[in-house]
Amino acid sequence: LSTEHLDYHKTMDNYFDAKMILLENSKNRIVNIDDSYGKKAKKRFPDAVTFGLSEEADYRATRINKIEDITNFKLKGIDFTINSIADYEVYNKLAAIVTLNLMGASLEEISSKLKEFKGIPSRFQYVKNDLGKNIIIDFAHTPRAFEAIFKSIPKDVKTIAVFGINGDRNAEFRRLIGNACAKNDVFAVVTTDDPKFETYEKIRDEIVLGIKEYDGEYKTIKDRKEAMIYAISKANKGDYILMLGKGEEHFLKLNGNEKTPYNEYETVLEAIAAQ
Structure with missing residues (x-):
């Protein structure tokens, strides 16, 4: 639990x-x-x-x-x-x-x-690509889930995580997930998840605070697709790029509880094609 x-x-x-x-x-x-x-x-x-x-x-x-x-x-x-x-x-x-x-x-x-059995969507789901990079989609959205994924990655490669955190609940997760990235030597690309009634900027700043507490590396990019493009381009062959948080939720809550259509898998494919 x-x-x-x-x-x-x-x-x-x-x-x-x-x-x-x-x-x-x-x-x-x-x-x-x-x-x-x-x-x-x-x-x-x-x-x-x-x-x-x-x-x-x-x-x-x-x-x-x-x-x-x-x-x-x-x-x-x-x-x-x-x-x-x-x-x-x-x-x-x-x-x-x-x-x-x-x-x-x-x-x-x-x-x-x-x-x-190849697994189910958004649970450490590999996205096929011709870049020689390990691109993974996972629904992880808690500090414990982030830690579990980070500890699974081989230590001889770089890990980059693209993620945001939900607005309006579990605000303490932001600093803790930032901590988890820094402690596990994960380069964080902090982007948009579901800000709901909060702002991306407020959530971003609280995540970054947690990253800075342990001198972690990060970049902030508000647009989720642009964040993915950046993360994939930054990685070398054999590195792991983790797209975390959205998984099979086919929407983004950018304005309160209003659902904007969104597909994580398709967006990752677009980011790969943009390389």
Whole structure:
């Protein structure tokens, strides 16, 4: 759990209790034992099946190895391959594997299907290009999600992140995401997301404040497409350019809650074509 819904739940304890309603009403309970809230859930529901990387997990991924744009690991003696290098995707896939296995699918069958599965849009989604650059679209919009993506990227290449932050809620995210960029040596291109009833300039300045706290590098470009063009042009072959925050939302809220049509994937393709 992260703090993104505290404007509704008020406290993390309330948020956790709300999530536990799902487990209370489930026949089979599956929790991530590597996560602190997963551990709390296991204590509340001792019959829960657990997954993770630690030895105490009922379903434990071992021998994790990244090769280019795939990740290999072993689970109960079976080899698995997933089409992503995002660390969090190992956990996501473990949750799916456990669910399917409990429903009756064999691990061998699940492994075979996972090799063919290319992922879902806007979850560490690679955008094909002829530039030799790793261009990724992801819906990440919380400090924890940004951190998770940044830590998944190889350390021997440059990472550039193009993003803005929503207006009118979770204002503390702005400084924290700025911090995350600087701490992980990510070049931030701060652009527009959904300013709503705030201004791009106000949101931008609060993000930049967080970047400066840890002496990070950044550039501010209000127009999202122009920001993408700049980021792609700045990257070298093999570098990672992360387009974060919008994902599958096919709109921008530039004026209050009025939705202006927008497509992140198509805009990225236009930015690539402009190189």
